[in-house]
Amino acid sequence: MEALMKLLCLVGFVVLVLGIYGVESAGECGRGTTPDNEAFKLAPCANAASDEDANVSQSCCAQVKKLGQNPSCLCAVMLSNVAKMSGADPKIAVTIPKRCNIATRPIGYKCGPYTLP
Numbered sequence: 001m002e003a004l005m006k007l008l009c010l011v012g013f014v015v016l017v018l019g020i021y022g023v024e025s026a027g028e029c030g031r032g033t034t035p036d037n038e039a040f041k042l043a044p045c046a047n048a049a050s051d052e053d054a055n056v057s058q059s060c061c062a063q064v065k066k067l068g069q070n071p072s073c074l075c076a077v078m079l080s081n082v083a084k085m086s087g088a089d090p091k092i093a094v095t096i097p098k099r100c101n102i103a104t105r106p107i108g109y110k111c112g113p114y115t116l117p
Contacts, residue, residue, distance in 0.1 A: 028076040035076035039083045048096055049088035061100035068097055075111035090114055
C-alpha cells in the first residue's frame with residue numbers, strides 16, 4: 001500500500017509540474033506558433049481579405065502559398081482572432097488562394113463553415 005501511495009504521489013507531482021510549465025503541443029500551424037501569430041504574416045492580404053474586387057498582391061500570394069502547404073493552418077489563420085480584428089471577411093479570405101491562381105490549393109477543403117474554392 002505504501003508503494004502505491006508513493007507512485008500516486010510521483011504521478012501527481014509530474015502532472016503538477018507539467019501543468020505549471022505547460023507541455024507545448026503542435027497545433028494547426030505546428031510547434032512554436034499559433035494561427036494568430038501566423039496571421040500577422042498575411043498583412044499584405046488585408047485588402048484582398050475584406051474586398052473581393054481588390055487586387056491580390058504578389059507578397060500576399062507568396063505567404064498564402066506557403067501557409068497553404070498546411071491547409072488546416074491556412075484555415076485556422078483565416079478564422080483567427082487577429083484576422084477577424086483586422087477586418088478580414090472569412091467568406092472573402094477563403095477565395096484568396098484561387099485569386100492567386102495557386103494550382104496546389106486545397107480545393108474543396110472545409111474551413112469552418114466555408115469551403116475553399
